[in-house]
Amino acid sequence: MEPNLKLKKDECQSLKDAIKFRQLVGSLIYLTITRPTICYSVGVVSQFMHSSTTSHLDAAKRILRYVKGSLSQGLWYKRCAIFLLSGFTDANWAGDSNDRRSTSGYCFSTGSAVVSWCSKKQDVVALSTTEAELSQQPWLHESVIG
Known part of the structure; x- marks a missing residue:
């Protein structure tokens, strides 16, 4: 885009x-x-x-x-000696100009390529950036709390 x-x-x-x-x-x-x-x-x-x-x-x-x-581009998974899973998550607060809802997303990668990703518009309008980042990610609550 x-x-x-x-x-x-x-x-x-x-x-x-x-x-x-x-x-x-x-x-x-x-x-x-x-x-x-x-x-x-x-x-x-x-x-x-x-x-x-x-x-x-x-x-x-x-x-x-x-x-x-970009037809010649794609995902390439190469073999690594050490398995390392890394993740990233973020949200934009009131990013949609039509309904002011936030979009949250995450991606997880291992080695050289992404293995899981998601981007979702939130169901409710968040009142703050903190609420936008934490409200629609229950898996994040579980990893932070316990």
């Missing part, structure tokens, strides 16, 4: 044939299984399946151009 691009619900003309947009986004969702680099972008575009506009279609086409230009 373009850096700092904020897609909104009703910012452009609605699409006449939204079925093609939904098929394109569905295909991109399937592609995220082997392409974790597009997960965030596809997640943002997929939020507008019911009210898609021309700017949303342009963003989806940009993802396709990225995939076309």
Whole structure:
């Protein structure tokens, strides 16, 4: 996606044939299984399946151009002598300009590649950055507490 691009619900003309947009986004969702680099972008575009506009279609086409230009890239898992599992988690407070909800996510890697990742828009509006980072991650509570 373009850096700092904020897609909104009703910012452009609605699409006449939204079925093609939904098929394109569905295909991109399937592609995220082997392409974790597009997960965030596809997640943002997929939020507008019911009210898609021309700017949303342009963003989806940009993802396709990225995939076309990076066909030779992929995940490579090399054998390591020492097993080291590392993780990272973060959240953006009120990052969605449409409903002010936060998005939280995590990724875990072993050796040279990511083995698990998730990005999810939170169900409720967080009142602080601390609440945004801790409210939707029960596995983090368990590891911190006990």
